[in-house]
Amino acid sequence: MSPAYEAAMNMEPAPENRLFADAGPDRPAGTATGAPRAAGGVEPKLRVRDLNAWYGSNHALRHVSLTVPPRSVMAAIGPSGCGKSTFLRCLNRMHELVPGARAEGTLLIDGQDLLGRDVDPVSLRRRVGMVFQRPNPFPTMSIRDNVAAGLKLNRIGGNHDEIVERTLKQAALWDEVKDRLGASALSLSGGQQQRLCIARALAVEPEVLLMDEPASALDPIATAKIEDLIHELKERYTIVIVTHNMQQAARVSDQTAFFYMGELVEVGPTERIFTNPGEQRTEDYVTGKFG
Amino acid sequence: MGPQIHTDKVYEAELARLRERLLEMGGKVEAGMVAAVRALTERDSALAERVKEQDREVNRMEVEIDEMCRRLLALRQPAASDLRFITTALKIVVDLERMGDLAVNVAERALQLNQSPPVKPIHDLGPLAELSYGQLEKALDAFVERDVHKAEEVIQGDDVLDALYLKVFNELLTYMMEDSRVVRRATNVMFAAKQLERFGDHAINVAEMVVYMVRGTDVRHPHSREVPPIT
Numbered sequence: 001m002s003p004a005y006e007a008a009m010n011m012e013p014a015p016e017n018r019l020f021a022d023a024g025p026d027r028p029a030g031t032a033t034g035a036p037r038a039a040g041g042v043e044p045k046l047r048v049r050d051l052n053a054w055y056g057s058n059h060a061l062r063h064v065s066l067t068v069p070p071r072s073v074m075a076a077i078g079p080s081g082c083g084k085s086t087f088l089r090c091l092n093r094m095h096e097l098v099p100g101a102r103a104e105g106t107l108l109i110d111g112q113d114l115l116g117r118d119v120d121p122v123s124l125r126r127r128v129g130m131v132f133q134r135p136n137p138f139p140t141m142s143i144r145d146n147v148a149a150g151l152k153l154n155r156i157g158g159n160h161d162e163i164v165e166r167t168l169k170q171a172a173l174w175d176e177v178k179d180r181l182g183a184s185a186l187s188l189s190g191g192q193q194q195r196l197c198i199a200r201a202l203a204v205e206p207e208v209l210l211m212d213e214p215a216s217a218l219d220p221i222a223t224a225k226i227e228d229l230i231h232e233l234k235e236r237y238t239i240v241i242v243t244h245n246m247q248q249a250a251r252v253s254d255q256t257a258f259f260y261m262g263e264l265v266e267v268g269p270t271e272r273i274f275t276n277p278g279e280q281r282t283e284d285y286v287t288g289k290f291g
Numbered sequence: 292m293g294p295q296i297h298t299d300k301v302y303e304a305e306l307a308r309l310r311e312r313l314l315e316m317g318g319k320v321e322a323g324m325v326a327a328v329r330a331l332t333e334r335d336s337a338l339a340e341r342v343k344e345q346d347r348e349v350n351r352m353e354v355e356i357d358e359m360c361r362r363l364l365a366l367r368q369p370a371a372s373d374l375r376f377i378t379t380a381l382k383i384v385v386d387l388e389r390m391g392d393l394a395v396n397v398a399e400r401a402l403q404l405n406q407s408p409p410v411k412p413i414h415d416l417g418p419l420a421e422l423s424y425g426q427l428e429k430a431l432d433a434f435v436e437r438d439v440h441k442a443e444e445v446i447q448g449d450d451v452l453d454a455l456y457l458k459v460f461n462e463l464l465t466y467m468m469e470d471s472r473v474v475r476r477a478t479n480v481m482f483a484a485k486q487l488e489r490f491g492d493h494a495i496n497v498a499e500m501v502v503y504m505v506r507g508t509d510v511r512h513p514h515s516r517e518v519p520p521i522t
Binding site for chain 2: 247250275277282283286289
């Protein structure tokens with residue numbers, strides 16, 4: 001998938017086909033379901049219940065249920081094809097953009113159902129932002145316009161220059177670009193471009209940030225900056241990150257979810273998953289005994 | 292998908308090598324204490340000298356195993372059971388090295404004692420010595436077989452070991468009270484007995500780490516955990 005295509009998918013209105021079949025017509029959008037509280041008394045930010053996803057007849061994600069507490073980082077790990085990216089893409093309904101793909105299940109944010117048929121995927125994606133594997137700034141736009149793109153698309157008013165500055169600061173990029181906001185986004189390094197994409201995602205003030213291998217195309221220093229940024233961002237946002245890099249999952253996340261062959265095998269505190277996992281398949285994966 | 296070997300065969304071999312070296316070291320330490328006690332009971336000074344000599348190899352192995360562990364931690368970033376195995380190795384290597392020193396201490400007492408006439412109740416060291424190196428042997432078996440049950444038996448064996456040591460202690464004390472001329476010699480035997488008791492204590496440390504390695508639960512100092520921390 002080209003960066004431009006991914007960017008377009010993130011920003012443009014989705015087709016009208018509604019793929020989350022269990023959101024029946026009698027269930028209005030944004031219905032509070034009175035979800036029970038998670039352990040510890042903290043209401044989860046994200047609650048996923050019996051999520052299933054298909055590509056045609058291929059059942060790619062099977063009966064996934066989990067919760068993510070607010071202002072925390074959950075890492076999804078697992079071998080290629082395990083369903084972790086599909087899981088991530090279901091969370092902002094990007095999965096349904098793939099021809100022949102569909103998903104069923106319940107996705108609640110703050111107890112509100114986001115898969116109701118009246119939910120506009122674009123407004124959902126304003127609440128649930130996404131950062132992709134390869135930095136995908138809009139190539140013909142300036143740094144400033146890249147950050148403001150989502151504001152314009154969503155017709156968000158206010159002082160855009162202030163928002164651009166604030167989000168570039170949040171993305172730890174401001175000091176590096178403040179003197180050349182009009183320059184092309186492509187004049188930035190790969191790591192800077194990725195932080196620009198994070199700033200673009202943050203500009204519309206999402207509540208949840210999805211990151212799909214956000215550092216896999218970056219060198220170790222740029223990776224460390226992204227990871228450091230994740231630590232800062234979780235003060236304000238709930239983050240779900242997909243990564244092939246287990247050390248990265250161990251470094252940045254509070255909870256780790258291990259997926260294998262479309263199933264959620266185990267989810268738990270990251271420290272436990274990496275020191276004493278409960279499932280043999282998790283043990284085999286984190287110790288490198290697969291394949 | 293059952294228990295598998297590591298996809299990276301070099302890593303698998305490195306872990307296997309670490310396990311082998313630890314066992315070799317444990318075997319040498321056990322043999323050292325067996326020989327030291329024999330040097331004492333059979334009044335064999337040449338054997339005692341050999342125990343001292345062979346402890347250098349144990350010391351070298353401690354350094355080597357430490358280095359292997361550091362290398363694995365740095366280059367492989369181990370997780371889960373691998374991480375627990377390597378951290379266990381780092382801990383028990385310290386106990387094993389110390390146990391080697393205890394064997395040297397016994398050998399040195401043997402060299403002292405062999406210069407004077409035998410002390411009568413020296414044979415009473417037998418049960419204490421047998422249990423002491425039996426504890427290490429069982430702890431090493433538990434390590435190889437990843438057998439928590441066996442490790443727990445070692446931990447529970449501590450009371451018996453302490454009782455045997457106390458028995459030897461009291462016998463020697465009585466003996467010294469009866470005849471003050473044997474005080475120096477009996478003290479040397481008592482010192483050797485203390486080394487055996489400590490040897491068993493270190494075997495318990497090894498067994499506790501085996502429980503951690505296998506189960507991921509830390510069973511050390513259960514009584515200290517009941518006490519709230521001092522604020």
